[in-house]
Amino acid sequence: MSSLYERIGGDAAVEAAVDVFYKKVLTDDSISQFFETTDMDAQREKQKKFLTVAFGGPNDYSGKDMRAAHAHLTLTEDHFGAVAGHLQATLEELGVPEAEIGEAMAIAASTHDDVLGL
Amino acid sequence: MNKVTITYEGSQVSCDPDKSILENLITQDIDVTYSCQKGSCLTCVMKTDHDVDPKSRAPLKPTLVEQGYFLGCQQKPNDGMVINAADQIGVFHNVRVTNIELRGGQVAIVRLTVPDGYEYRPGQFVNIIGPNYTLRSYSIASIPLDDELEIHVKEHEFGTVSRWLCDKSLIGQEIEISEPEGQCFYLPGRSSSPLLLIGTGTGLAPLIGIIRDALSQGHDGKIELYHGAVNDDGLYLIDELQSLSSEYDNLSVHLGVLNKGSLNHTLEGAINDIALSQHHDLTGWRVFLCGDPDMVKKTKTKAYLADAALSDILADPFDIQDVKN
Ligand code: FES
Numbered sequence: 001m002s003s004l005y006e007r008i009g010g011d012a013a014v015e016a017a018v019d020v021f022y023k024k025v026l027t028d029d030s031i032s033q034f035f036e037t038t039d040m041d042a043q044r045e046k047q048k049k050f051l052t053v054a055f056g057g058p059n060d061y062s063g064k065d066m067r068a069a070h071a072h073l074t075l076t077e078d079h080f081g082a083v084a085g086h087l088q089a090t091l092e093e094l095g096v097p098e099a100e101i102g103e104a105m106a107i108a109a110s111t112h113d114d115v116l117g118l
Numbered sequence: 119m120n121k122v123t124i125t126y127e128g129s130q131v132s133c134d135p136d137k138s139i140l141e142n143l144i145t146q147d148i149d150v151t152y153s154c155q156k157g158s159c160l161t162c163v164m165k166t167d168h169d170v171d172p173k174s175r176a177p178l179k180p181t182l183v184e185q186g187y188f189l190g191c192q193q194k195p196n197d198g199m200v201i202n203a204a205d206q207i208g209v210f211h212n213v214r215v216t217n218i219e220l221r222g223g224q225v226a227i228v229r230l231t232v233p234d235g236y237e238y239r240p241g242q243f244v245n246i247i248g249p250n251y252t253l254r255s256y257s258i259a260s261i262p263l264d265d266e267l268e269i270h271v272k273e274h275e276f277g278t279v280s281r282w283l284c285d286k287s288l289i290g291q292e293i294e295i296s297e298p299e300g301q302c303f304y305l306p307g308r309s310s311s312p313l314l315l316i317g318t319g320t321g322l323a324p325l326i327g328i329i330r331d332a333l334s335q336g337h338d339g340k341i342e343l344y345h346g347a348v349n350d351d352g353l354y355l356i357d358e359l360q361s362l363s364s365e366y367d368n369l370s371v372h373l374g375v376l377n378k379g380s381l382n383h384t385l386e387g388a389i390n391d392i393a394l395s396q397h398h399d400l401t402g403w404r405v406f407l408c409g410d411p412d413m414v415k416k417t418k419t420k421a422y423l424a425d426a427a428l429s430d431i432l433a434d435p436f437d438i439q440d441v442k443n
Contacts, residue, residue, distance in 0.1 A: 023422070023423055026423060027423060036415070036419065037415075040418055040422065040428060040431075044428055
């Protein structure tokens, strides 16, 4: 069977999802502070990488990178939950089938400990 | 194996054609900046006039592509390619100060001669070497059709370079300026797409350059300029802006001050808030932001949320340039 990444539509799907997702994150006051930066392009690239990971696509991100990238932030369960919620909403908005959303959410959930540094 | 030869920063480098340019340079211990080697971090940008693989330009902004930039890690060497590192900070030119005109808000309009063969795009900036080798950046307000290079300098009480540039005794003297840098400029094409330009203080300098550049290239879409200052005094280019907007129907100029004074056609408040309250939907707009870094940062996010594409938001934050020293 082809990978989740391929079934969802590969890089084109990630491109479509990243704007929707990033806008949700930026307008959520409970987490927007983590995403505010002068270099929005770089930040958007990071969101794209995250989505690629969540879609099970080719990525350069190891668990160790995930850990290092989030180590300097004080993150809580609530923050993690908020981002996961936006991911789910983004996929729903783009009409991704339920089964694929489930798979993506499971992959996102697997980053939980690394992101929160547990 | 057949080797190919490229020129990197003036030196001939023999390369393995199957490896990327970056990899070739690294294996020969040539000093280059890089990180991911996968085309995503963009730290390995280099410059060439030769044709390159579209893949090595795909992640770059159109304004960078236009200047010949590409990613060294995504490009194989072709025989005879001439490549330079992206960073040209080392190159300086001698120019003469031809005029210094003092305006309101402690701003001086400084005019310089243009070095031979100097190619710049209005909106880019130059670094100027001031007293004691202090370096400061100033945006270019003129267009290449003008005879002189124009910059706008806000005089700061403790600014070594700004005070020096605002002192008329500098007229006639030679100073040193860098190659033009920065990606905040007008890109030809899409001539009927609307432009929104927001600037505070001397952040107006690059914007006026960009507007005149766009107009001289036949831009016929709407151009909305918002210039903000603390007081009326800081609206230092009011006459020029008004005559330009009466000459071009597609240009509207909006002036705003934080403290409303006696000028009756000015708006009151933060200019970025005023501009965005008048433009809720920026789909298809190109947005140019210059001035106070905090304003630029906030407005960039807001413009993105108002549906401007990130690649269409060009910004030049003035990180504290003259206030030090
Ligand atoms: S080294 Fe990261 S893009 Fe080339």
